[in-house]
Amino acid sequence: xxxxxxxxDRNRLIRRLDELGAIGAIEGTIGCARLALTDEDRAxxxxxxxxxxxxxxxxxxxxxxxxxxxxxxxxPSLAPVMTGSHIDTxxxxxxxxxxxxxxxxxxxxxxxIAAGVALDRPLAVGWFTDEEGAxxxxxxxxxxxxxxxxxxxxxxxxEDRDGLSVGDELERxxxxxxxxxxxxxxxxxxxxxxxxGPVLEDEGITIGVVEGVQGISxxxxxxxxxxxxxxxxxxxxxxxxxxxxxxxNLFVRGLTTEFGGSQVATVGALTLHPNLVNVVPSxxxxxxxxxxxxxxxxxxxxxxxRSHLAQAADAEGVxxxxxxxxxxxxxxxxxxxxxxxxxxxxxxxxTTRRMPSGAGHDAQMFARxxxxxxxxxxxVNGISHNVTEYTEPDDLEAGANVLLDxxxxxxxxxxx
Amino acid sequence: xxxxxxxxDRNRLIRRLDELGAIGAIEGTIGCARLALTDEDRAxxxxxxxxxxxxxxxxxxxxxxxxxxxxxxxxPSLAPVMTGSHIDTxxxxxxxxxxxxxxxxxxxxxxxIAAGVALDRPLAVGWFTDEEGAxxxxxxxxxxxxxxxxxxxxxxxxEDRDGLSVGDELERxxxxxxxxxxxxxxxxxxxxxxxxGPVLEDEGITIGVVEGVQGISxxxxxxxxxxxxxxxxxxxxxxxxxxxxxxxNLFVRGLTTEFGGSQVATVGALTLHPNLVNVVPSxxxxxxxxxxxxxxxxxxxxxxxRSHLAQAADAEGVxxxxxxxxxxxxxxxxxxxxxxxxxxxxxxxxTTRRMPSGAGHDAQMFARxxxxxxxxxxxVNGISHNVTEYTEPDDLEAGANVLLDxxxxxxxxxxx
Numbered sequence: 148x149x150x151x152x153x154x155x156d157r158n159r160l161i162r163r164l165d166e167l168g169a170i171g172a173i174e175g176t177i178g179c180a181r182l183a184l185t186d187e188d189r190a191x192x193x194x195x196x197x198x199x200x201x202x203x204x205x206x207x208x209x210x211x212x213x214x215x216x217x218x219x220x221x222x223p224s225l226a227p228v229m230t231g232s233h234i235d236t237x238x239x240x241x242x243x244x245x246x247x248x249x250x251x252x253x254x255x256x257x258x259x260i261a262a263g264v265a266l267d268r269p270l271a272v273g274w275f276t277d278e279e280g281a282x283x284x285x286x287x288x289x290x291x292x293x294x295x296x297x298x299x300x301x302x303x304x305x306e307d308r309d310g311l312s313v314g315d316e317l318e319r320x321x322x323x324x325x326x327x328x329x330x331x332x333x334x335x336x337x338x339x340x341x342x343x344g345p346v347l348e349d350e351g352i353t354i355g356v357v358e359g360v361q362g363i364s365x366x367x368x369x370x371x372x373x374x375x376x377x378x379x380x381x382x383x384x385x386x387x388x389x390x391x392x393x394x395x396n397l398f399v400r401g402l403t404t405e406f407g408g409s410q411v412a413t414v415g416a417l418t419l420h421p422n423l424v425n426v427v428p429s430x431x432x433x434x435x436x437x438x439x440x441x442x443x444x445x446x447x448x449x450x451x452x453r454s455h456l457a458q459a460a461d462a463e464g465v466x467x468x469x470x471x472x473x474x475x476x477x478x479x480x481x482x483x484x485x486x487x488x489x490x491x492x493x494x495x496x497x498t499t500r501r502m503p504s505g506a507g508h509d510a511q512m513f514a515r516x517x518x519x520x521x522x523x524x525x526x527v528n529g530i531s532h533n534v535t536e537y538t539e540p541d542d543l544e545a546g547a548n549v550l551l552d553x554x555x556x557x558x559x560x561x562x563x
Numbered sequence: 564x565x566x567x568x569x570x571x572d573r574n575r576l577i578r579r580l581d582e583l584g585a586i587g588a589i590e591g592t593i594g595c596a597r598l599a600l601t602d603e604d605r606a607x608x609x610x611x612x613x614x615x616x617x618x619x620x621x622x623x624x625x626x627x628x629x630x631x632x633x634x635x636x637x638x639p640s641l642a643p644v645m646t647g648s649h650i651d652t653x654x655x656x657x658x659x660x661x662x663x664x665x666x667x668x669x670x671x672x673x674x675x676i677a678a679g680v681a682l683d684r685p686l687a688v689g690w691f692t693d694e695e696g697a698x699x700x701x702x703x704x705x706x707x708x709x710x711x712x713x714x715x716x717x718x719x720x721x722e723d724r725d726g727l728s729v730g731d732e733l734e735r736x737x738x739x740x741x742x743x744x745x746x747x748x749x750x751x752x753x754x755x756x757x758x759x760g761p762v763l764e765d766e767g768i769t770i771g772v773v774e775g776v777q778g779i780s781x782x783x784x785x786x787x788x789x790x791x792x793x794x795x796x797x798x799x800x801x802x803x804x805x806x807x808x809x810x811x812n813l814f815v816r817g818l819t820t821e822f823g824g825s826q827v828a829t830v831g832a833l834t835l836h837p838n839l840v841n842v843v844p845s846x847x848x849x850x851x852x853x854x855x856x857x858x859x860x861x862x863x864x865x866x867x868x869r870s871h872l873a874q875a876a877d878a879e880g881v882x883x884x885x886x887x888x889x890x891x892x893x894x895x896x897x898x899x900x901x902x903x904x905x906x907x908x909x910x911x912x913x914t915t916r917r918m919p920s921g922a923g924h925d926a927q928m929f930a931r932x933x934x935x936x937x938x939x940x941x942x943v944n945g946i947s948h949n950v951t952e953y954t955e956p957d958d959l960e961a962g963a964n965v966l967l968d969x970x971x972x973x974x975x976x977x978x979x
Contacts, residue, residue: 344795361794365840375945377829377852378777378921379760382819384945389830390816393809400806403798413793414805416838419831424781424850424888426831426948434840436793472840505794529791529800532842 151552153262155254157544163198163250164543167191167234168242178534179242183235183277183288184212184313189320191234195249195274202257204272208324210299211292212276212317215330218256218269227271228557229333230255230550232340232509233278233289240279241536243341243543247524249274251339251547255554266558268334275509276322282307290512295329329516335484335557336513339522339550341538343506345529352500353545354492355523358485360504360511361409361438362445362477368395368456371466374421374429386464388431389419394459395452399435402448409440409503410448440477440503477503478511483562484520484553491552492522497545506531518562522549567968569678571670573960579614579666580959583607583650584658594950595658599651599693599704600628600729605736607650611665611690618673620688624740626715627708628692628733631746634672634685642933643687644973645749646671646966648756648925649694649705656695657952659757659959663940665690667755667963671970682974684750691925692738698723706928711745745932751900751973752929755938755966757954759922761945768916769961770908771939774901776920776927777825777854778861778893784811784872787882790837790845802880804847805835810875811868815851818864825856825919826864856893856919893919894927899978900936900969907968908938913961922947934978938965 171179171187181187196214199206204216217227232248252272259270275293280286283305292302303314317323342348347355370388392414399412413436419428435452439445453469460467485501492499504511504521513519524546527537587595587603597603612630615622620632633643648664668688675686691709696702699721708718719730733739763771786804808830815828829852835844851868855861869885876883901917908915920927920937929935940962943953 342795343792344797345791345800346795346797349800363794367840374949375761376759376922376947377827377831378779378854379758379762379947380827380921380945381760381762382816382827384761384765387816387829389833390812393812393830396806396809397813400798400803411793411796411798413803413841413843414809415793415835415840415842415844417805417833417835418838419833422832422834424783424831424852425829427829428831436840438794505796506792529796531792531795533790 151555153258153551155258155547155551157540160250160254160543160547161540164242164246167194167246167250170194173534176534177242178536179236179240180238181234181236182238182282183279184282184316184320188235192322195234198253202260204256207326208322209326209328209330210324211289211302211328212322212324213273213289213293213330215271215273217271221269225268226332226334227269228554229271229273229336230338230554231273231275232338234274235277235279237279237281237532239532239534241531241533243536243538244343244531245278247341247543248339251550254547255551258551268558270554270558278509283313287507287509287512290509292328293330294512294516296512296515299328333513333517335562336510336517336519337484337488337522337550337553337557338508338510339546340508341531342523342526343531344526346502347500347523347525348527348529350500352498353525353542354497354499354549356485356489356492356499356501357480357504357521357523358501359440359480360478360507361440362442363473363475364437364445364449365472366435367470367472368433368435369468370431370460372429372463375427377425377427380427385427387427388465389428391459391463391465392417392431392433395433395435395456398455399437399452402451406444406448410444411438411505412436434472438505442476478514480514480520481518483560484518484557487556487560488520488522488549488553491556492549495548495552497549522546522553567971569674569967571674571960571963571967573956576666576670576959576963577956580658580662583610583662583666586610589950592950593658594952595652595656596654597650597652598654598698599695600698600732600736604651608738611650614669618676620672623742624738625742625744625746626740627705627718627744628738628740629689629705629709629746631687631689633687634676637685641684642748642750643685644970645687645689645752646754646970647689647691648754650690651693651695653695653697653948655948655950657947657949659952659954660759660947661694663757663959664755667966670963671967674967684974686970686974687749694925699729703923703925703928706925708744709746710928710932712928712931715744749929749933751978752926752933752935753900753904753938753966753969753973754924754926755962756924757947758939758942759947760942762918763916763939763941764943764945766916769913769941769958770915770965772901772905772908772915772917773896773920773937773939774917775856775896776894776923777856778858779889779891780853780861780865781888782851783886783888784849784851785884786847786876788845791843793841793843796843801843803843804881805844807875807879807881808833808847808849811849811851811872814871815853815868818867822860822864826860827854827921828852854921858892894930896930896936897934899976900934900973903972903976904936904938904969907972908965911965911968913965938962938969
C-alpha cells in the first residue's frame with residue numbers, strides 16, 4: 148500500500164460543518180439540537196442530501212431513513228468501501244459528533260472525484276438514522292436495521308415519549324425510503340468520529356486507531372432500608388441504604404484500580420429518598436456502569452460488584468433489587484482495517500494510539516457484516532454531548548485526510 | 564418527696580388526642596397536617612383553648628401566639644410549674660409529636676383541680692408557636708421568643724416560602740396576643756414528649772429520663788468535579804464528586820464507631836448532577852448531620868470530617884464549598900429536675916433510662932431560664948414526622964402520670 152498525495156479541502160469541510168451546525172443551533176453556543184426525525188433533522192438531511200446530489204452520487208434511502216450515497220459509474224457487482232456516521236444529535240449536542248463522519252466522507256468523495264482517481268470499487272458515504280437514541284431507543288437504530296439486527300417493521304413501531312412512532316415521523320419528514328433492509332453489505336466500513344473522551348488530547352496524539360468498542364454493563368440497584376430520624380436513632384439501629392450505595396461506589400472504583408487496563412466503573416446516578424438533611428434515607432436508587440474491552444474481565448467485574456453489593460447490604464440490613472439496564476458484549480474491529488488506519492496515519496506523519504471506543508458507534512453494527520474499524524480525532528477537554536463540544540480545525544483536517552487515505556487503501560484491499 | 568396517688572384519666576387524654584388529631588387529618592391514615600399558623604393550626608388552637616377555658620384556667624396569649632394557661636387563685640408572685648409543648652405539626656405529621664405534651668399537661672391540671680390538691684404554687688400548661696419550623700424557620704420559634712432568645716419584631720417578620728409573614732398570619736388567624744415577651748419565667752419547666760426514636764422500644768423501657776439535647780452540626784457540602792462520559796474517560800482523568808461524597812459518607816459512619824457514645828452521623832441528602840447512568844457527575848451536593856451530647860467531642864467530629872473531606876476532594880481533584888446549615892450546642896437539663904423525673908417514674912414502678920434527646924424541643928429553650936428536664940415515652944418503631952407515628956395507650960398513660968407526679972414534686976421543690 149502507498150500513501151496518497153491527495154488532500155481534502157479543509158475550508159470546505161469546516162464550512163459544511165458550520166452550515167449543518169447552524170440547523171437547530173442553540174442560541175449563544177456553538178452547539179445544536181437535531182433530535183432524530185424532527186423538523187431540524189429533516190432540514191439537516193435535506194442539506195446533506197443536496198450536497199450529495201451536487202456531487203452526482205447515487206442516493207438510496209431505505210425504509211428506516213438511512214441514506215447511502217455511492218459514486219456512480221461502477222460495475223454494480225462491486226461492493227463499495229463505505230464510510231458514514233449520523234447527523235442526528237442529542238438535545239444539547241455539538242456540531243462534530245456524527246456530523247464529522249458524514250461530512251468528512253462527503254469531502255473524501257468530492258476530493259477523489261475532483262482528482263479523477265481511478266478506483267477498483269466505488270466509495271460510499273451514509274448517514275444512519277437515530278444513532279443517538281435520544282428520541283427513539285435504542286441508539287444506533289438505523290445502522291442496526293441496516294445490518295439486519297432488527298426487522299424494519301419492529302423499528303418503525305418504536306415510539307418516543309409522546310407516543311409518536313418512527314414510521315409516522317419518517318413519513319412526516321419525507322424520509323421513509325424504498326431501498327431494502329438489510330442494506331447492501333459493503334466491501335469494508337470505516338468511520339471517522341470525534342473521540343468524545345480526553346485521552347488523545349491528554350497524550351498529545353492526533354489520531355486514535357480504534358480497535359473495538361468496550362462491552363457495557365449497566366445495572367440499576369434499588370436499596371431499601373428504614374427511614375428514621377438522624378438525631379434520635381442510634382447507629383446500631385440503622386439500616387441506611389445511602390451508606391451501602393457509598394460503599395458500592397468506592398468498591399467499583401477500587402475494582403478499576405485492581406483490574407487496570409480498559410476497566411472503567413461509574414456511579415453516575417444516585418437518588419436518595421426522602422433526601423433530607425435530618426432523615427436517614429429509606430431508599431437509595433443507584434446505577435453502576437461497568438465497561439471493559441474484554442468480556443471475560445467485564446464478567447469478573449460484574450460478579451465482584453454483585454457479590455460486594457450483597458455483602459454490604461446484608462451487613463447494613465438493607466434490601467436489594469437489581470435490574471439490568473443494558474448489557475452489550477465488546478466489539479472487536481477487523482485487524483486488517485485497524486492496520487490500514489494505523490499505517491495511513493503513520494505515513495501521514497501523524498501521532499497515533501490504538502484505543503478502544505468507550506461509546507457506541509454505527510461502525511460497531513457494520514462490524515457484524517464486513518471488515519470495519521474507526522478513526523478518532525481529539526475532543527477538546529474530552530467534552531461531548533454538550534454545546535461546548537469542540538475539535539481543533541487541524542485535527543478535523545488530519546482526521547479527514549486519514550479517512551481519505553484509508554478509503555483509497557481499502558478499495559485496493561482484497562479481504563477474501 | 565413522695566409519690567402521689569393521683570392518676571390522670573387515660574380515656575380522656577386519648578379522646579382529646581384523637582379529637583385534636585382529627586383536625587387536619589390526613590385521609591386514610593392516623594396522621595395529620597397542621598402547619599404553623601394555617602387554618603388547621605387555628606382550628607387546633609381554638610379546640611385546645613376551649614378545653615383550657617372549660618377548666619377555668621387563666622389564658623394568656625403573647626405576641627408570637629404562644630398560649631399559657633395557668634391555674635387561678637394563687638398569689639401572683641408565685642411562679643408556676645410549667646409544662647407544655649406544641650400543637651403544630653409537619654406536613655406529614657402524627658398526632659402525638661407535641662400534642663401529647665400539651666394535652667397531657669391539660670390532663671394533669673384537670674386531675675389536680677378535680678382532686679382539690681393543695682399546691683404551694685400554680686401549675687401551667689402552654690403551647691408554643693411553630694415548634695416544627697416546617698413553615699417558618701427556625702424551629703422552636705415560639706419558645707425561643709418566650710425566653711427572650713429572639714426579639715418579637717424579628718420573629719414577626721419571618722416569611723414562609725410564599726412570602727407570608729408570621730405577624731400577618733398570626734393576625735389572620737386571631738392569635739397575635741397582647742401578653743409580653745419575653746414571658747414570665749416559670750419556677751420550673753418539664754415537657755412530656757414522644758421519643759421520636761427507637762431506643763426505649765428496643766430496650767423495652769417505658770420512661771426516658773432526658774438529660775439534655777444533643778448538639779447539632781449540619782453542613783452542606785458542594786463538590787465540583789468534571790462531568791464526562793462514563794465510557795470514554797479513563798479513571799486517571801476523572802474528577803468524580805460522587806466518589807468523594809461516598810468516601811465522606813463512609814468516613815463519618817466510621818467516626819461514630821470510633822467515637823462511640825452518643826455520636827451519630829448521617830448523610831441524609833445527596834444530589835448528583837446530571838444524575839445519568841453514563842455520565843460522571845459534575846457536582847454532588849451532600850449534607851452531613853453530626854450530633855453529640857458533648858460539644859467538645861462534637862467539635863472533634865467536625866474537625867475530623869472537614870479534614871477528611873479536604874483530603875478526599877484533593878485526591879480526586881474536586882472542589883469544595885461548605886455551608887453551615889445549623890449549629891447548636893448541646894443543652895444540659897437541670898440535674899435536680901432530672902432526678903425528680905427519674906424518682907417519679909421509679910416510684911411508679913416504671914422502667915427508666917437516662918438518655919439525651921436527639922431532636923430539638925421547646926424544653927431546651929426553657930432550660931436557658933429555669934430548671935428544666937423532659938420525659939420521653941416510647942415511639943413504636945421509632946417513627947415520627949410520619950403519619951404512622953404511634954405510641955401505645957399504656958405508654959401515653961404512664962408518661963402523663965409521671966408528668967403529673969413530677970409537676971406536683973416540682974411545686975414543692977425549692978431551687979434557690
